[in-house]
Amino acid sequence: MSRRNKSKKEPMLAGWRFLTLCSVILLAFVALFARAAWIQVISPDRLRLEGDLRSLRSTAVSSTSRGMIMDRNGEELAVSVPVQAVWADPKQIHAEHSLDRQQAWQALADVLGVPHDTLLSRVQDPKRRFVYLQRQVTPAVAEYIRKLRLPGVHLRPEERRFYPTGEINAHLVGMTNIDGTGIEGIERAFNEWLTAQPGERKVRKDRMGRVIEDLGVVSEAREANNVQLTIDQRIQALAYRSLKRASEFHRVTSASLVMLDVKTGEVLAMVNTPSYNPNNRGQYQSFRARNRAVTDTYEPGSTLKPLIVVSALENGVVQADSIIDTSPGWVRLGGKRVSDTRNLGKISVQTVLQRSSNMGMVRMAMQETPEQLLDTLYRFGLGIDSGMGLVGESTGMVPQRRRWSDIEKATLSFGYGVTVTPLQLAQSYAVLANGGVRYPLTIVKRSQPPVGEQVIARQHADDVLMMLETVVGPGGTARNAAIPGYRVAGKTGTSRKAVAGGYGSDYVGVFAGMAPVSDPRLAMVVVMNEPQGEQYYGGQVAAPVFAEVMSGALQLLNIRPDAATEEQFQLAGQEAALVPHT
Missing domain, CATH: 3.90.1310.10 (Penicillin-binding protein 2a (Domain 2))
Known part of the structure; x- marks a missing residue:
């Protein structure tokens, strides 16, 4: 037995294997520790990001x-x-x-x-x-x-x-x-x-x-x-109803109306026909949706004449009481004939506007340079953006030429060769009504009162305003624009529609005016595009719409009648003299 035990060898540990195993285990622990340290201490952002992607959410x-x-x-x-x-x-x-x-x-x-x-x-x-x-x-x-x-x-x-x-x-x-x-x-x-x-x-x-x-x-x-908005819905509804009725009666292709507060530049009404119902998308058509008061341009015809008269006054060509010889009632310029309906002879500047004399306008325009004429138009706001930011707004066209022929200057003086929007024309008449002060136009109600700019002399604006009052009176071309109880000033305009190679047989009838003349508050433009039938002059198709809408607006805004003011004051003074003082 003892011999067997002695023959058994004691188990021996291999030193190199043990050391190798321990080294591997140690290295594994070191690697794990280093990795954990790297992730948690040195560079933890990536894992945070991965975790956030799985748990962070954005909620509205x-x-x-x-x-x-x-x-x-x-x-x-x-x-x-x-x-x-x-x-x-x-x-x-x-x-x-x-x-x-x-x-x-x-x-x-x-x-x-x-x-x-x-x-x-x-x-x-x-x-x-x-x-x-x-x-x-x-x-x-x-x-x-x-x-x-x-x-x-x-x-x-x-x-x-x-x-x-x-x-x-x-x-x-x-x-x-x-x-x-x-x-x-x-x-x-x-x-x-x-x-x-x-x-x-x-x-x-x-x-x-x-x-x-x-x-x-x-x-x-x-x-x-x-x-x-600056729109007064009461006036807006009145304007649309009147414009639509006139459009159907005269069978026009389209029509526009713009009314401004001359004291602030605010748009009180802006309507067009044809229109559409925005609550019914099936009715929507691009030609119906266009705001023609700011997108469509027209040659203004005789409604431009007051601005040319202002230019003549500003540049010393005429005085307010000057006499102009329009004889023989016609003139030929560059092979084209310019004429009045009849020979008016020697007439005043006031009569030139009252009777809408083309010859009188030509006589004045020929004494001015094209630069002087265009400068006046720009000061009235023609050819420039209104700044209101409305979709599709047009700036119109004021001609720029290196050389001007006599016929080009002549036709410009009575409203041909230049195009304006109804909004621009309304602004220019607001300037006349406001003593030559031009306010920036707005469709959005302002929090602060606007600052106006004196663009023409007040005396010249007032002189032309008085002349335009005679256009609506006896002997003028705009009797249909008269409003009982109020003094009204304005100008009719009728222009042929331009076609390829010249002018066609379609017309644009326009009336632009302001009231009350004693203290102008409102300026308005009515444009009737391509009226059908025997009536197509501005005084026939546009002036009655002006009278109806302006009359209603003056009453809605509680603006005092001024047509008989002086006579009433005299009667009141006589009555006051008879009352004993206490």
Whole structure:
């Protein structure tokens, strides 16, 4: 036994193997420690980012609806109303066999006004997760759909723009598309201001989608802003009604009317025909949606003559009481004949405007340089942007030539060869009415009173204003523009429409005027484009519209009549003398 035990060898540990194993284990621990130190101490950002990508979420903070558009008195012209969008999840529809309920799907198709087959074709792809079935349905329709309880068919709240005044303000206010983005008028020009901006918050969510930590605001929500216009809806409605009636009577292609407050440059009314109802998108056509008062330009004809008279006064060509010889009533310039309807002989500057003498205008214009004429037109605001920011606004065209022929100067003096918008023409007459002061035009109500610029001498503006009053009086061309109880000044204009190679047989009838003359408050322009029938002169087709709208506006604004002011004061003075003093 002892011999066997002695023959057994004691187990021996291999030293190099042990050391190798220990070294490997030690290195592994060192590597793990170094890696942990690197991740947690030296460069922890990457893993934090990876973790945040799995848990951090951005959530929208709800904001108010699109802002309202109102008139100067706070009457709503555009508002947002709550509606619903009907959408479907095709994957859910197929997973829950929603299509088996054929009667319910037929009811859905009927209430949406969509053919049954068309509705089913939208949800045939089981891989899709979202498809609109119909946008902006009424609350009543939404409630009916909710009661159908069709799996995979859902509702989501949205808004629809509603325009209470319909076609009256369609060109000015404009409209939005189905997503609530402005595409016409004020809606487009002030889209960013009217649109609310939702805010954003960072939150941390668990794997079940529950918020476990609120990490704060990323961006603040911006509330929608309202826009208050300078328009007076009472005058606007009156103007549209009168213009539409006259447009239908004279069968015009289009018509425009602009009214300004001469003391502030605010637009009180701006209407056009034909119009459209922005609440009915099916009625929308591009030619109906154009705001012709600022986009369309016309040769102003004789309505430009008062501005040329101002230029002659400014440059010392004539005085207010000068006499001009228009004999023999015609002249030939550059092979073209310029004439009056008859030989008026020697007449005053006032009579030149009262009788709308082309010869009188030519005599004055020929004594001025083209630069002097154009400078005056620019000072009145022609050929430049109004600065109101309306969509599609045109600057018109004031001719710029290196050399001017006599016939070009002559035709410019009575309103040919230059184009203006109704808005620009209204501004130029507002300058005359306001003693030569031009205020910047605005369609949005200002918070501060505007600062005007004296662009022509007050004396010259007042002289021409008095001359224009005779145009509306006996012997003038605008008797139809007279308003009982008020002193009115203005000028008629009738110009042929330009065609290729010359002028055609269509006309534009214009009347521009202001009232009351004793203290002018309102300036207005009426343009009737291509009237049909025997009446096409501005005094026949545009002046009656001016009289009706201006009369109503003066009464609505409570502006005192001034036609018999001096006589009334004299009578009042006589009566006062008979009353004993106490």
